[in-house]
Amino acid sequence: MTDLELGAPPKSAPAVQLVVPEVPGTAESAAPPHEVADLRVKPQRSLWGNAWRQFRRHKLAMAGTILFFFMLIATFVGSPLYPQQIDDIDFSASGSGISLAHPFGTDSLGRDILARILWGGRISLAVGIVAALVAIVVGTAIGATAGFIGGKSDTLLMRLTDLFISLPQVPLLLVISFLYRQAFYDFFQRSMGSGVVGIFLLIVVVIGLLSWMPTARLVRASFLETKEKEFIEAAEAIGASRFSQMFRHILPNVMSPIIVAATLGVGAAIITESVLSFLGLGFPSDVPTWGSMLYDAKDRFEIAPHEALFPGTMIFLTVLSINYIGDGLRDALDPRKTQ
Amino acid sequence: MGRYLIRRGIISVFTLIAISMVIYSILALAPGDPLSGFANNPNVPPELRARIRHTMGLDDPIPVQYARWASAYARGDWLQSYSAKIPVRDYVMGRLPVTLKISGTAFLLSVLIAIPIGVLSSIKQYSIFDQVATTFAFLGFSVPTFFSGILLILIFSVYLGWLPFVYDSQVTGFWPNVKQSIMPITVLGLAGAAQLTRFVRASMLETISQDYVRTARAKGLREQSVVVLHAMRNALIPVVTVMALQVPEVFGGAIVTEQIFRIPGIGRALIDGIYSKDVPVVMAITFGIAVLVVLFNVIADILYAILDPRIRYS
Numbered sequence: 001m002t003d004l005e006l007g008a009p010p011k012s013a014p015a016v017q018l019v020v021p022e023v024p025g026t027a028e029s030a031a032p033p034h035e036v037a038d039l040r041v042k043p044q045r046s047l048w049g050n051a052w053r054q055f056r057r058h059k060l061a062m063a064g065t066i067l068f069f070f071m072l073i074a075t076f077v078g079s080p081l082y083p084q085q086i087d088d089i090d091f092s093a094s095g096s097g098i099s100l101a102h103p104f105g106t107d108s109l110g111r112d113i114l115a116r117i118l119w120g121g122r123i124s125l126a127v128g129i130v131a132a133l134v135a136i137v138v139g140t141a142i143g144a145t146a147g148f149i150g151g152k153s154d155t156l157l158m159r160l161t162d163l164f165i166s167l168p169q170v171p172l173l174l175v176i177s178f179l180y181r182q183a184f185y186d187f188f189q190r191s192m193g194s195g196v197v198g199i200f201l202l203i204v205v206v207i208g209l210l211s212w213m214p215t216a217r218l219v220r221a222s223f224l225e226t227k228e229k230e231f232i233e234a235a236e237a238i239g240a241s242r243f244s245q246m247f248r249h250i251l252p253n254v255m256s257p258i259i260v261a262a263t264l265g266v267g268a269a270i271i272t273e274s275v276l277s278f279l280g281l282g283f284p285s286d287v288p289t290w291g292s293m294l295y296d297a298k299d300r301f302e303i304a305p306h307e308a309l310f311p312g313t314m315i316f317l318t319v320l321s322i323n324y325i326g327d328g329l330r331d332a333l334d335p336r337k338t339q
Numbered sequence: 340m341g342r343y344l345i346r347r348g349i350i351s352v353f354t355l356i357a358i359s360m361v362i363y364s365i366l367a368l369a370p371g372d373p374l375s376g377f378a379n380n381p382n383v384p385p386e387l388r389a390r391i392r393h394t395m396g397l398d399d400p401i402p403v404q405y406a407r408w409a410s411a412y413a414r415g416d417w418l419q420s421y422s423a424k425i426p427v428r429d430y431v432m433g434r435l436p437v438t439l440k441i442s443g444t445a446f447l448l449s450v451l452i453a454i455p456i457g458v459l460s461s462i463k464q465y466s467i468f469d470q471v472a473t474t475f476a477f478l479g480f481s482v483p484t485f486f487s488g489i490l491l492i493l494i495f496s497v498y499l500g501w502l503p504f505v506y507d508s509q510v511t512g513f514w515p516n517v518k519q520s521i522m523p524i525t526v527l528g529l530a531g532a533a534q535l536t537r538f539v540r541a542s543m544l545e546t547i548s549q550d551y552v553r554t555a556r557a558k559g560l561r562e563q564s565v566v567v568l569h570a571m572r573n574a575l576i577p578v579v580t581v582m583a584l585q586v587p588e589v590f591g592g593a594i595v596t597e598q599i600f601r602i603p604g605i606g607r608a609l610i611d612g613i614y615s616k617d618v619p620v621v622m623a624i625t626f627g628i629a630v631l632v633v634l635f636n637v638i639a640d641i642l643y644a645i646l647d648p649r650i651r652y653s
Contacts (some may be wrong), residue, residue: 163357166636168628171609172362175621178613179369271483275595278485279610282372294485298599301504305493312486320481327477 002155043087054332061328064321065315071318075121077336084112086119086288105306107296108334113310120288121314127273127289128322134208134267139215140251146216148246149201158220161213169210173272176206177281185284199283203276207269222254255331260326274315340644340651347640349635358629359409366618367401397416397651412626418619422612426560427619431627437508438597438604442589445524449531449584454575456532457539458623460567472536479533484592488526488599495522495650506602523600527592539578543560576646613628 055061088112099105104114146157181199188198226232227250235249274281277291278298285292290311297307392398411418417427456476460469471602496504503519510516546552547570555569556562594606596625605624611622644650 002465042471144429163354163361166354166585166629166632167358167361168591168625168632170594171621171625172365174610174613175362175625176365179366183370267481274483275485278595279598284602291485294489301489301492302497305497308489309493312489316482316486319483320478323477323481 051332054276055328058324058328058331060324061332064324065329067317067321070327071121071314071321072125072215075118075125079115079118079122082115082118085116087111087286088117095268102111104310105304105305107293107304113307116288116293117138117290117314120290120293120311123200124270124273124282124290124315125172125318127200127207128266128270128318131204131207131211131269131273132262134204134271135265136210136215136258138208139212139217139232139261143216143219143221144223144246144251148227148242148250150224154220155263157216157320161216165213169212170275173206173210173276174279174281177203177276181281181284196283196287199287203273203282207272211265211268211272215258215265218261219254222257223250226250226253259333260330263322263329267319267326270319270322271313295296344637344641347637351637354633355630356409358633359412359626360405361630362622362625363405363408364401366622367404396587407624417623420620421617422615423617427623430620431605431623434603434605434608437506437602438590438593438606441520441523441604442527442593442603443528444520446531446586446589448528449535450525452528452532453535453539454569454578457536458543458566458571459575460536461540461543462546473540476533476536476540479529480537480612482530484526484530484595485599487529488522488596491522491526492599504600506600508603519600523596526527526599527589527596530592531589535578535581535585538581542577543570543574546570576643580639580643581645583635583642586635587628590631592629 104112104117106112107116142157142161146154146161181202184198184202185195186198188201189195192198227245232245232249235245240249273282273289274291274294277289278294280292280295283289283292285296293311294308297304297311300307408418417431419425420427420430423430434507456472459576460466460472463469463496492504495502501518502522504522506519506523510519547566552565552570553576555565560569593602593604594609597604597606598610608620611617612624
């Protein structure tokens with residue numbers, strides 16, 4: 001380590017001037033012994049251990065986590081196990097309410113609603129998670145680049161962010177989905193044999209590309225703050241490349257707000273997909289997502305309210321649990337609140 | 340401030356030009372030639388179709404078409420609606436009053452709910468009232484408007500039969516109008532109130548722990564005047580700017596509620612326009628919302644500078 005510091009010439013000259021006087025001399029760096037002893041009284045705690053301890057105290061966040069994992073398991077594991085099919089048409093049971101054969105009732109064509117909720121829940125949840133990932137990756141990349149490199153690229157990227165923030169998101173989303181979904185469907189139907197994948201990609205990418213901006217601003221601000229810290233200077237002094245400074249040294253220190261934003265983004269994306277499908281502009285009607293089930297149900301409130309209640313409740317509970325998880329994470333990852 | 344405003348104005352104009360290019364390209368590049376409208380009608384004979392396309396300039400390159408469209412817009416000509424067969428301007432203006440009435444009232448309602456509840460729950464932090472208020476704000480913030488709208492319809496229209504759930508713009512008289520507006524206003528208003536309450540509470544909590552508030556208490560002022568005159572005045576500065584930023588969202592939120600309650604407003608016009616590929620209408624509404632977003636961003640900044648003497652733009 002000392003070899004590196006002294007031997008390898010640091011990349012930029014001014015950094016040397018700044019760092020060299022601060023490289024502690026051997027005499028001064030030895031801290032008073034009793035302080036070290038004090039530190040060892042308590043067992044070591046890691047950042048994530050602290051966060052987890054804090055998170056567990058947030059009862060609603062824990063309840064949200066359990067509920068969310070229950071949803072994930074019920075839809076991804078439960079759907080293939082559930083005996084009823086999503087497109088078993090049974091006109092004799094059309095629009096029937098809750099019964100043993102159909103726990104959540106049936107829709108206008110006599111299809112089992114629970115089967116459709118489980119099957120479609122996978123799509124709704126997957127859209128939420130993947131769209132939030134797209135937004136977070138794009139937002140983090142842009143925010144990190146702008147904050148770390150600064151100068152012209154910062155100005156340019158922030159102008160781009162401002163432009164995207166000013167875009168009318170909901171109308172654009174509706175327009176894009178309506179105009180392009182057939183083309184995506186046809187293309188993926190031909191090349192991959194599954195047009196739904198195309199719609200999925202279209203929706204996920206468009207939601208992601210219309211919602212990365214707050215993350216970018218957040219990450220940029222954290223990067224601007226963190227890159228001035230001494231440990232980054234130290235990293236630069238031992239010859240860490242700019243790439244490694246960005247991703248190994250700064251990024252882990254700005255993860256907390258990113259994680260919170262990502263969590264809340266999943267809920268927001270689930271709502272957005274539901275809005276799209278509810279307006280009839282999302283997935284095609286033979287693909288039951290929670291939103292498109294509401295679309296099918298909305299003209300039959302008087303005769304079959306359960307058709308709307310069950311998928312609507314699923315959306316609400318999922319988003320609620322995600323928001324509570326986000327709330328708990330925000331508290332748990334905030335070092336000011338950690339005891 | 341003057342120079343700042345001029346610079347902001349110039350940036351805003353460029354932002355709007357860029358946005359209009361984005362929207363135009365999305366429409367122009369879409370498969371199925373949506374910009375061509377009735378020139379695509381299969382009932383029109385091919386040679387006539389070609390002539391219409393030519394006179395409409397649809398064979399020109401996209402940048403030329405965009406320039407023509409932009410210059411028409413700049414002159415205040417919003418083109419002709421494909422499906423309504425009237426100028427888009429008249430069509431949109433005809434739809435605007437209903438949206439303003441419903442969404443505007445909802446916006447006022449959300450402010451009237453959020454400020455007192457947010458303030459009360461911050462000065463009684465961790466009390467029962469605060470816990471109930473924050474829980475409801477959290478629920479309201481997590482429930483999508485399409486679901487709360489459906490719930491209200493199921494309860495008040497289907498089971499109780501008190502309120503009509505289809506909005507009828509032909510209805511006359513004060514009371515029937517109120518009855519059909521209650522549910523959409525409630526849905527939008529509560530959703531907005533939930534967000535705003537959280538914000539008011541957070542802002543108040545931050546202000547109330549400041550030294551000058553303690554000073555105000557220490558010099559023996561009544562609690563009421565400490566809260567209202569000292570803390571609230573400062574805590575509401577960021578709230579006002581957030582409210583300004585929420586104004587364009589009023590129109591975005593109207594898209595879903597107008598669809599649920601079948602209100603013939605702007606949001607409904609947008610959805611109908613999308614379904615019928617009525618591009619001039621879609622373009623006008625989408626771009627109109629973009630103008631509002633940019634405009635209210637500037638307004639929020641100006642309000643901030645006026646209300647907070649610590650902020651000075653240069």
